[in-house]
Amino acid sequence: MDCLTAIVFVTAGAALLVGAVAHRHIRALERALAELRTELRALAARSRSPAVAAAPPPSPAGESPVAVEPSQPVVRPADVAAATVLSPPPSPLPPRLPVSPPSSPAAPRVSLEERLGARLPVWIGSIALALAGAFLVKYSFEQGWLSPAVRVAIGIAFGIAMLFGGEAMRRSSPRVSQGLSAAGVADLFACFLAGTTLYGLISPAAGFGLIALTAAVAVALSLRQGPMVALIGLLGGFVAPYLIHSGPPSARNLFGYLLLLEVGFLVASRRRGWTAIAGLANAGGLLWVVAWIAGPFQGADGVWLCLFLVLLAAVTAATALAGRRPAEGRSPSPSAGELVLARGALGLGLAAISMVAGKAGYSTLEWAFFGVLAAGVLVLGLLDAEL
Secondary structure: OHHHHHHHHHHHHHHHHHHHHHHHHHHHHHHHHHHHHHHHHHHHHHHHOOOOOOOOOOOOOOOOOOOOOOOOOOOOHHHHHHHHHHOOOOOOOOOOOOOOOOOOOOOOOOOHHHHHHHHHHHHHHHHHHHHHHHHHHHHHHHHOOOOHHHHHHHHHHHHHHHHHHHHHOOOOOHHHHHHHHHHHHHHHHHHHHHHHHHOOOOOHHHHHHHHHHHHHHHHHHHHHOOHHHHHHHHHHHHHHHHHOOOOOOOHHHHHHHHHHHHHHHHHHHHHHOOHHHHHHHHHHHHHHHHHHHHOOOOOOHHHHHHHHHHHHHHHHHHHHHHOOEEEOOEEEEOOHHHHHHHHHHHHHHHHHHHHHHHHOOOOHHHHHHHHHHHHHHHHHHHHOOOO
């Protein structure tokens, strides 16, 4: 275990160092590319400016220019009349074609290898740091160095320190900032789970609340830093109810918590255009519905499951319609990803409510929820042809 802990810490430090160096090189290359573009635009502007007519060379000092008058030929009236009759009319000048300004050079596309080379070390370092925090608590437990309360407190302090470090590096190194914050969120999840389920230091209700607070912090930080923090918070927020059991199973408490979590991630995804994360959030909520139907389902749970599904479909459709983008000659419409997300939430919501109705014996209340969602789908289809 000593060797493994040392390897984890060394790997974390090395990966973050390599990621920081790679990010600095990329920033230097971006600045050099911006300077080259500025110089190219200046050269193009100079090439489009009219040429300055060259002035005649000045005469030597002390000498005045002497006007030389050419000899004037004698023109007779008969010659002028003959030239007027025989000379053709002057041809009109050809029209001047518009000269298009030279287009600025297109920005070079960043290859997949370059993206992985810049981001993979940061991801490896983030995972290694999160594992380091968990191994630190476990190793101190096996060696008997500190009491369980102190071990969990050290792990929590380590996670909070990584969150502050990620926020401090947000402007200088955005990728390293995301890695530190994601590792801090994962470390806090692990410490709260250990303090609740392993050591019994935190009550199940308090542990569940702390994990929900950590997920909310992850959503807030993801709006400032990036999607990696949102992904870690999403995974921890949806797995926490399975790992922490606070009393007998309650569909009202579970799906109320999941609805708040869904709304937070859907709003964050809408503001940043993270359609994939919004899809993962919806998939997590639907998986919990299926798991509850297959597990501790009771007759009275159908109301809460159906209410959760109807509200989830409504929030998803509302965020998709709020993301309308104006198109040429047409009214604004949602993007392709938002359309897929809205259609999936509406269609899968109808399918899930039908499963709940079947589990509840096709009672009137579950069919009423099914009718409400079906009517909403028809209204949306009438209001928006793309839906």
